[in-house]
Amino acid sequence: MSTQADEGSSFSLLPEEGRQHFRLLELPPELLRLVVSERTILHFKSGPKTSEAGSNLEAVLCSPDKTFHIRQVNTSNSVYICQPTSHNDDDENPQPGLQAVAQSSWTLELSEAASLPSAAHYLKAALPTYSSTGTYQSKDPPASQQQIFDDIPVSQAECEAAWRDLACFELKNEPKGCFLPRPNAKVQVWRSILESATAAGVDVSRDPISPELIEQSVDRNDEDWPDELGHAMLDGVCDHEGMLDPGKWVRAVGLDLLAVEGARGLPASELLKKWRDALPEQWRKRVQVEALPRSEYTLTDDRKTITSAGAESGVAAAAAETKSTLGAKRKWHEKFRESKKAAK
């Protein structure tokens, strides 16, 4: 007759010294698919602590193009991670048993980190700048692009997109390193590119047009801005097929002009005029305030005065970004927003 003692398989526990160290990590459907079906390598990243971010920025888990914030959730339950063992009490009749080889009192939960500071915010904080006077800020020691990305708690693809949008560039020769061009440098380059392209008779209304064509036409005379910057700027205004996108180009020039001229506000009409002047003739009809992203400017005085929303300032830009991601439910996100308001 079977008894309780006979029923079931033995369940034992490894003593502390023998236990393994496992962590339990919840997988949302998207990561499950990447891990199980596509065998993608994910990455844990943590970022430098900045005062703008408020409290410590904890680790994130990144897929190639998405960032997930990690939250540690404790339980008072005993959660055992077990595996089959061939050893049990009864050596005469060894049956496979189950053995707890680890215990975990907490689980890592993931949430998409949409409202965290963006990669652009981190790049602006991390990169030394290059300005129109030809001055490079220094960063000692110089970091490579990948080292900088590794330090940013955002996925690789998001870092690459922000790098392109900001027209960051890397120099292999002195001064080595990665740089963020200041808007005044970019405005100088836009004007230079325009002059050269016009002089060379490059027809930008020809569709499509490649960055290489423009680069070939650029004759920089005495200007000493680096090739890499021009390349980065043209790269940033390409479409998915690598051809120059007039809409992106027009917007980029407008944003850079606004950043240079608009810190304390200027007449909108004046900005629009400078903007047109900095563009090839065929594209000037695209110039209008509405071509700029709404978050980048404010219009006052019956829409006659336009002011930059603080593209230069990392704090303001991050605040604008967090404001645009309302709806975050978690308390720590609210704490983050409040501390930013206090910082302003």
Added chain:
Amino acid sequence: MPAIPLHPPAASRTPSIPNPLPQLLQTPSGLAIVEIQGTLNSTLSAPQMGPHGSIPLGKLSFPLYDPLAAVQNTAWQKLVYLYVGRHQRLTGEVRKLGKPLAVVRKRGGNAGVSDDGGEGREAMEIVEVVYYKVLFAHRPEPVGGGVEG
């Protein structure tokens, strides 16, 4: 600081030891999760080590499980027993996890060579993805001492 890679489970992981659990709870590596509300205190007066230093906790049983029954028969999941010592029994059930859990550990150890340059950079790996757990959420109840062999 460098990003720490988290490797997916090895494509070929097979348990070397037969798995006593019902098929549904079996994973390629054999790892499974058992959760007990509260802590499991040893009722043994002195820790009586089993072979190889393990501490026996009791017996895990799935009384309604029939390996030959159709897979759609899930009633067995509602009743799991964990006999602790000789006089106590916990009652639990099989639960599907809301989100699957990756069991993660540091990769390597001795074999610290990594794909990128062999500097022995810290890396983590997913040993298994677990979709179910056995959960014991009730207080233990006394059971009459069975006939011990």
